Amino acid sequence: MNVIRRRGWEIPDRLATPEHLVFNRRSLLTGAGAVALMAGPAAAQRVTDLANMPDPTADLYPAKHNDKYALDRPITDEKINSNYNNFYEFNSTKNVAMQAQALPIRPWMVKIDGLVEKPFEIGIDDLIRKMTLEERTYRHRCVEAWSMAIAWSGFPFAKLVELAKPLGSAKYVRMETFNNPKVAPGLRQSWYPWPYIEGLTxxxxxxxxxxxxxxxxxxxxxxxxxxxxxxxVPWKYGFKSIKSIVRFSFVEERPKGMWEKLQPAEYGFWANVNPKVPHPRWSQATEEVIGTGERRPTQLFNGYGDYVADIYKGLDNERLWA
Structure with a gap:
């Protein structure tokens, strides 16, 4: 939903940079532009060139659609979805699209390590071309009680696990987001436990x-x-969907994600969707379909229980729902 609820550890609006300075094209003293300009024109051009490199895998899209994962609602308009995003590495509002363009995504290396047969690094383009891309349409449910439907292209996580060859002692996958304060001003805010971490069993x-x-x-x-x-991951609340991943570590101990570190009473490891378990500050019984204003009843596991409910059998003592 559109209301931004401030947590106790977030800065108040009066201390935030005014929006007209953030989004003014002439105000280059933000993100990568500021650092590059201080280093000189050559560095500024280098940052711009990296950020604007064409995607070498663009020829792989659109990927073949997988009809198995059908939706019960229209796909959210791309203009809405691409302009209503959380990305705290850049700022704590939903208006991150312009700032995020400073992020250079080529070259981009992905590290796979921990309890695997042999740790390695692989370039994102090599990784993508090792996989067969497909398109899937998923519903997603935010812990803030709004929802979207998105047409993703990519590959099953299980294919990455197969590539990684984890040892039998690996119980979890710890994922890590990029950590470059030169291009993402939010990463210079020391009250957040950067880099962003999430985990899966x-x-x-x-x-x-x-x-x-x-x-x-x-x-x-x-x-x-x-x-x-x-x-x-369509059956979990949206904060479990880590962005701009640079590392997958296969580990024995359960990882603690950023939101769990910040507010463990509100954001846990599992974060599965359940309409009967309210957030400490609001109900989860219904959701607003973003862009339409329509309210719908929230579904257990966001409606994907047939696929995932068996994962959580025998975990009655765990806090699965928030």
Whole structure:
């Protein structure tokens, strides 16, 4: 929904940079532009060139649509979805699209390490071309009680697990987002526990729904939506969908994500959708379909229970729902 609810650890609006300074084309003293300009014209041009490099995998889109994952509602308009995004690395509002264009996504290396047969790094383009891309349409439910439907392109997370060759002792996958304060001003805010971390159990990671998205709406994914590689897990609240991933670590100990570190009473490890379990500050019984104003009843596991409910059997003592 459109109301921004401030948490106790967020700065008040009066301390935020005025919007006209952030979005004014002439105000280059933000993000990568500021750092590059201080370093000189050559550095400024280098940052611009990196940020604007064409996507070498653009020829792979649109990917073939997978009809198995049908929707009960229209796909959210791309203009809405690409202009209503959380990306705290840039700022704490939904208006991150312009700032996110400073993020250079080529070259982009992905590290795979931890409890695997052999740790390695792989360039994002090599990784993408090792996989067979497909398009899937998923519903997504935000913990703030609004929802979207998105056409993702990418590949099953299970394919990355297969590539990684984890050891039998690996119980979780720890994922990490880029950490470059030169291009993302939010990363210079020391009250957040950067870099952004999220985790999945091996059972969650290898579930058929768990998807690594490299594109959306028939083309490479937009930067503000998590380019060049992000997670899409449709049965969980949206803060579990990590963006701009640079590292997958296979570990034995359960990772603690950023939101769990900040507000453990509100944001837990599992974060599965359940209409009967309210957030401490609002109900989760209904959701607003973003862009339409329509309110719908929230569904258990966001309607994907047939695919995922078995993962959580025997975990009655765990806090699965928030």
């Amino acid at each position: 091996m059972a969650e990671a290898t579930n058929e729904l768990t998807f690594l998205a490299t594109g959306a709406y028939g083309h490479p994914i937009a930067k503000q939506m998590g380019a060049p590689l992000r997670l899409a």
